[in-house]
Amino acid sequence: MLxxxxxxxxxxxxVTVTGNTAEYGQVSSTAGRKALILGKVVLVTGVARHLGGRxxxxxxxxxxxxxxxxVDAVAPEHHLGGAEFVRADIRQPTIARLLAEHSVDTVVHMxxxxxxxxxGSRTSVKETNVIGTMQLLGACQKSPTVKRxxxxxxxxxxxxxxxxxxxxxxxxxxxxxxxxxFAKDTVEVEGYVRGxxxxxxxxxxxxxxxxNILGPGADTPLAAYFSLPVLPTVLGYDPxxxxxxxxxxxxxxxxxxxxxxxxxxxxxxxxxxGDGVLLLSQCARRLGRPTxxxxxxxxxxxxxxxxxxxxxDFSPEQLRLLTxxxxxxxxxxxxTLGYRPKFxxxxxxxxxxxxxxxxxxxxxxxxxxxxxxxxxxxxxGGHPPTQSAD
Amino acid sequence: xxDAKVIPFDDDRSRGSAAQRPPRRRSAGSxxxxxxxxxxxxxxxxxxxxxxxxxxxxxxxxxxxxxAVEKPRDxxxxxxxxxxxxxxxxxxTGDYEVDDFGYDQELTEQVLMSLVRPLYEKYFRVEVKGVExxxxxxxxxxxxxxxxxxxxxxxxxxxxxxxNHPANxxxxxxxxxxxxxxxxxNELARKAGHTLACAxxxxxxxxxxxxxxxxxxxxxxxxxxxxxxYKLQRFGRGGFVSTALRQGTPIxxxxxxxxxxxxPMIGNAKTLARLLGFPYFPITPTFPWLGPLGAVPLPTKWTxxxxxxxxxxxxxxxxxxxPMLMFNLTDQVREQIQHTLYKLLVxxxxxxx
Numbered sequence: 111m112l113x114x115x116x117x118x119x120x121x122x123x124x125v126t127v128t129g130n131t132a133e134y135g136q137v138s139s140t141a142g143r144k145a146l147i148l149g150k151v152v153l154v155t156g157v158a159r160h161l162g163g164r165x166x167x168x169x170x171x172x173x174x175x176x177x178x179x180x181v182d183a184v185a186p187e188h189h190l191g192g193a194e195f196v197r198a199d200i201r202q203p204t205i206a207r208l209l210a211e212h213s214v215d216t217v218v219h220m221x222x223x224x225x226x227x228x229x230g231s232r233t234s235v236k237e238t239n240v241i242g243t244m245q246l247l248g249a250c251q252k253s254p255t256v257k258r259x260x261x262x263x264x265x266x267x268x269x270x271x272x273x274x275x276x277x278x279x280x281x282x283x284x285x286x287x288x289x290x291x292f293a294k295d296t297v298e299v300e301g302y303v304r305g306x307x308x309x310x311x312x313x314x315x316x317x318x319x320x321x322n323i324l325g326p327g328a329d330t331p332l333a334a335y336f337s338l339p340v341l342p343t344v345l346g347y348d349p350x351x352x353x354x355x356x357x358x359x360x361x362x363x364x365x366x367x368x369x370x371x372x373x374x375x376x377x378x379x380x381x382x383x384g385d386g387v388l389l390l391s392q393c394a395r396r397l398g399r400p401t402x403x404x405x406x407x408x409x410x411x412x413x414x415x416x417x418x419x420x421x422x423d424f425s426p427e428q429l430r431l432l433t434x435x436x437x438x439x440x441x442x443x444x445x446t447l448g449y450r451p452k453f454x455x456x457x458x459x460x461x462x463x464x465x466x467x468x469x470x471x472x473x474x475x476x477x478x479x480x481x482x483x484x485x486x487x488x489x490x491g492g493h494p495p496t497q498s499a500d
Numbered sequence: 501x502x503d504a505k506v507i508p509f510d511d512d513r514s515r516g517s518a519a520q521r522p523p524r525r526r527s528a529g530s531x532x533x534x535x536x537x538x539x540x541x542x543x544x545x546x547x548x549x550x551x552x553x554x555x556x557x558x559x560x561x562x563x564x565x566x567x568a569v570e571k572p573r574d575x576x577x578x579x580x581x582x583x584x585x586x587x588x589x590x591x592x593t594g595d596y597e598v599d600d601f602g603y604d605q606e607l608t609e610q611v612l613m614s615l616v617r618p619l620y621e622k623y624f625r626v627e628v629k630g631v632e633x634x635x636x637x638x639x640x641x642x643x644x645x646x647x648x649x650x651x652x653x654x655x656x657x658x659x660x661x662x663x664n665h666p667a668n669x670x671x672x673x674x675x676x677x678x679x680x681x682x683x684x685x686n687e688l689a690r691k692a693g694h695t696l697a698c699a700x701x702x703x704x705x706x707x708x709x710x711x712x713x714x715x716x717x718x719x720x721x722x723x724x725x726x727x728x729x730y731k732l733q734r735f736g737r738g739g740f741v742s743t744a745l746r747q748g749t750p751i752x753x754x755x756x757x758x759x760x761x762x763x764p765m766i767g768n769a770k771t772l773a774r775l776l777g778f779p780y781f782p783i784t785p786t787f788p789w790l791g792p793l794g795a796v797p798l799p800t801k802w803t804x805x806x807x808x809x810x811x812x813x814x815x816x817x818x819x820x821x822x823p824m825l826m827f828n829l830t831d832q833v834r835e836q837i838q839h840t841l842y843k844l845l846v847x848x849x850x851x852x853x
Contacts, residue, residue: 272677272680272681272686272696273677273680273681273696274696275696275698275700275701276600276601276602276695276696276700276701276704277600277601277700277701277704279700282700344683345683345684346682346683346684346685346686346687347683347686347687348602348687348690348691350598350600350601350602350690386597386600387598387599387600387602388598389598389602389604391594392594392596392598393594394594395591395592395593395594396593396594396595406683434680435602437600437601439704473592473593473594473595474593476589476592476593477589477592477593480585480586480588480589480592481589483585484581484582484585484586
């Protein structure tokens with residue numbers, strides 16, 4: 111048996127396990143033992159997505175992590191930096207076998223998403239979100255090795271309503287529960303996770319509610335919205351938005367999937383967002399994209415028209431976000447989780463804006479135009495106002 | 501010199517103890533004439549709408565004041581233009597800050613306040629008393645009566661605090677959820693620093709040391725018939741007291757006289773209100789009969805009096821859970837406001853002067 115362990119160590123790192131059960135059995139018994147000796151085995155779901163891939167590559171570099179098992183239903187287009195990719199659908203019970211065979215001790219569930227990857231329907235996304243989470247949690251409950259569960263959730267669970275308080279804390283009950291779509295999925299996912307945490311109190315469970323994730327490579331619905339040449343907005347509403355940068359998302363996921371540092375606690379529910387708030391009108395101006403305020407009924411038509419063209423998907427919860435906005439309190443993230451985001455909301459947005467290229471009304475051009483007016487000799491100018499420096 | 505006409509009109513009125521009225525904005529021209537009597541009466545306050553931070557807020561010698569206005573006459577225009585252009589530049593490029601509640605200080609100070617100020621100064625001629633009861637810093641909860649069919653009293657109170665307080669404090673009003681459901685209105689309310697009247701928001705603001713304004717009567721107060729004017733309605737469930745107790749911030753009672761008569765509500769079209777989703781649909785002698793013209797408020801003379809602060813920091817932490825104490829404090833605040841209202845009404849010479 112000892113020999114087997116040693117041979118396992120010399121195994122090439124990126125063995126792609128396909129689905130052969132006989133092979134599985136052999137690998138697992140050795141790998142499990144190895145994990146006990148050497149370090150952590152992390153299972154990450156949803157790795158075919160940009161963010162999942164980044165997280166896998168990053169966590170592989172952590173010294174305390176021995177192996178990373180990357181799971182998704184489709185093969186990722188990006189490389190996974192030597193993690194073992196297992197093509198498995200989390201909606202199937204195979205996930206339980208995977209946990210057992212690799213003696214996984216940390217599960218990072220990132221396969222809770224709003225948009226289908228490539229060509230998929232909303233139904234399949236919902237199934238992956240809800241049924242997939244149920245299967246994964248069921249598997250975790252059976253597994254004696256799992257010690258830590260991290261779930262990527264979203265601040266969508268709070269919904270957006272005019273009757274809500276301006277700032278949501280982790281304990282604020284939503285005034286109107288999301289009625290459908292991704293927001294409802296996250297509410298249900300969190301419900302199952304709470305049930306799991308009750309049944310397995312020995313497992314440290316961390317639910318991370320991320321605000322809108324932005325970054326150079328973000329592929330969220332909001333990023334798609336901000337990439338439109340002209341931004342349709344809801345007439346008479348200027349929602350407050352909060353963003354979190356991809357880099358911060360990766361760092362927070364890492365903190366949550368390791369042992370907590372001294373004086374911090376990384377189990378529980380945390381809002382994750384950058385400091386500060388941007389209004390939608392501010393975002394549009396900083397992006398340099400003109401806005402078209404539309405009446406509420408018209409928005410639905412425009413939304414379906416855009417959907418037909420395939421440009422973006424105005425889902426109801428996104429529409430609500432763009433009407434009423436959402437801001438969360440991040441005291442828990444700072445004080446309990448001990449994390450300070452590197453990017454504020456404005457900085458995360460600026461980084462995103464840089465990656466998108468100039469819009470139709472670049473802010474620099476507008477600023478230049480104002481400066482030229484200020485410099486007109488007729489206005490007593492000639493010297494530009496000092497304020498133009500900033 | 502359209503402004504010159506206004507000065508004798510102001511002097512007509514007995515100013516009594518408080519010469520707190522702010523100077524008329526954009527009236528540098530009339531003050532240049534050097535009428536010491538008129539100048540002494542007005543308190544020098546940040547006068548320029550664009551650059552407000554450089555003006556001393558304390559009472560100055562009248563002579564010094566008129567000098568100060570005289571000198572920058574020429575380049576004041578230029579500076580104002582440059583300030584305006586840099587403001588425009590910041591707005592166009594989105595280079596400004598809003599807080600978590602969506603409060604846009606720059607927009608409020610330079611645009612929204614300037615829009616309401618003519619109404620405050622010229623139309624309702626608001627007289628402010630007891631502004632020294634508002635602390636210079638730290639959280640405080642201003643509790644006021646609510647009336648007038650449309651919540652103009654809140655806006656006037658906001659301008660009153662900002663323009664009269666030596667530290668130019670901003671009042672953060674707590675507004676009904678209806679405000680945040682209406683398009684355009686919700687956008688402006690958030691930018692002006694208002695937020696939803698709920699314990700969470702109020703506590704968060706007080707914790708940050710903001711001055712919070714609340715009108716606990718709510719729709720019962722603002723939508724009451726004309727016959728019940730200046731009779732305080734029930735103060736909700738007294739939630740504002742427990743909020744103040746939890747944060748240990750003083751409660752400042754505030755009485756507003758004059759707002760009741762701006763739209764004398766003689767009837768309430770309940771069916772129409774239900775149809776439109778509003779808490780009441782006012783029928784006044786002019787509205788809806790005269791159409792939009794009926795929505796013009798009557799030019800009443802207003803008085804806003806801030807009362808002595810009621811401290812809440814002497815209580816143990818569990819006091820916020822004590823219903824008896826809460827009722828007592830609520831009653832104390834309510835009585836004080838009602839009492840001041842009667843006092844101000846007795847002093848008032850006429851509704852319009």
